[in-house]
Amino acid sequence: MDCATSNVHSQRRLPRRTSRTSIASIAHSHDSESSSIKGDVPSGHQMLQVQNVCKTFHGGRGTLEVLRDIRFNVAAGEFISIIGPSGCGKTTLLRILHGLEPATRGVVLVSGKRVETPSPSSAMVFQQFNLFPWLTVARNIAFGLEVAKLAIAQRKERTDRFVRLVGLQGFSEHYPHELSGGMQQRVGLARALAFDPEVLLLDEPFGALDAITREEL
Ligand SMILES: Nc1ncnc2c1ncn2[C@@H]1O[C@H](COP(=O)(O)OP(=O)(O)OP(=O)(O)O)[C@@H](O)[C@H]1O
Ligand SMILES: [Mg+2]
Incomplete structure (x- = not known):
């Protein structure tokens, strides 16, 4: 993803006191024609590895591509925010990172282990x-x-x-x-x-x- 042109942005911060990796989603009212997340966030080390994750929903209302080729690594102790407008796929991405939703394509690894179902290595704070x-x-x-x-x-x-x-x-x-x-x-x-947990997933935790x-x- 080219962050300058996408409607999704990431911010990284290295906290001093914890080795926990945290990812927070933040809604951001940005008028954009496109409402999907595409591409990668600048990469660091390897507590969490997200490799070419794609998600398309198929339903009675047709097909909706929400995530395309999401790629990023998050280091131990790093805190990143995923910022994008309502409906762009932040919750969907976090659900895939937590193992609650299968990716259509791509792989998520926590400490090198593939995430397929929820496990104690990650915890999620839900938007609702x-x-x-x-x-x-x-x-x-x-x-x-x-x-x-x-x-x-x-x-x-x-x-x-x-x-x-x-x-x-x-x-x-x-x-x-x-x-x-x-x-x-x-x-x-x-x-x-x-x-x-090793990885803390926060879906608009402070809204x-x-x-x-x-x-x-
Ligand atoms: N289970 C599902 N089946 C079909 N479409 C879905 C499903 N879950 C989410 N979507 C669609 O995927 C898109 C992204 O939804 P998501 O909840 O990930 O957005 P979001 O970025 O978290 O939005 P918000 O900021 O409003 O919480 C939306 O268009 C939504 O309608
Ligand atoms: Mg959401």
Whole structure:
């Protein structure tokens, strides 16, 4: 992809304190005729390798090419943002990187291992939060830790730590419908971080947050 002419842009940043690789999508209102992502982002090292990923949806309404030949590498500790207008394929790309959606062509590797289904090596914070409505904040955050069979004491310590990190002290026993959109988004973020994944995929993670909370997180 030639970033200058495409409607999708990437930004890279190397944080100092973590070896986790993070990819965030950010919607950006840019009027463009074309609404698909094409090409590659400048490459780095190899925690995540995205090789010629293409995605075309076939349905009753015809064929829609959303991703064409996406190629980029992301190094350990690197944070990149994928920026593009609504409908250009940001969520589709993140779903493929997480193994939730098969690519039509191309390969995704995390630590050299091919991604075909979701695995604990990556965690995704969904644009629509995707919290379990019947579970409390604490149980939502602990869910992946329960599946991973972490000991109860460790689970509680980690859940409490991430509840504090996202500023939801006092809300552990609340249910998602009792929270604002931004608070629900923070639960989704805490749930993903608690899992301590190698690759963190954030789909417009701060969209529902106020500017101050966004800056703090
Ligand atoms: N399962 C599907 N079947 C058919 N088309 C789909 C499917 N999922 C997404 N699309 C189409 O693919 C395109 C990209 O969708 P996607 O959700 O990836 O966009 P996005 O960049 O995340 O948009 P937004 O910023 O609004 O979240 C859209 O035109 C959408 O209608
Ligand atoms: Mg999206």
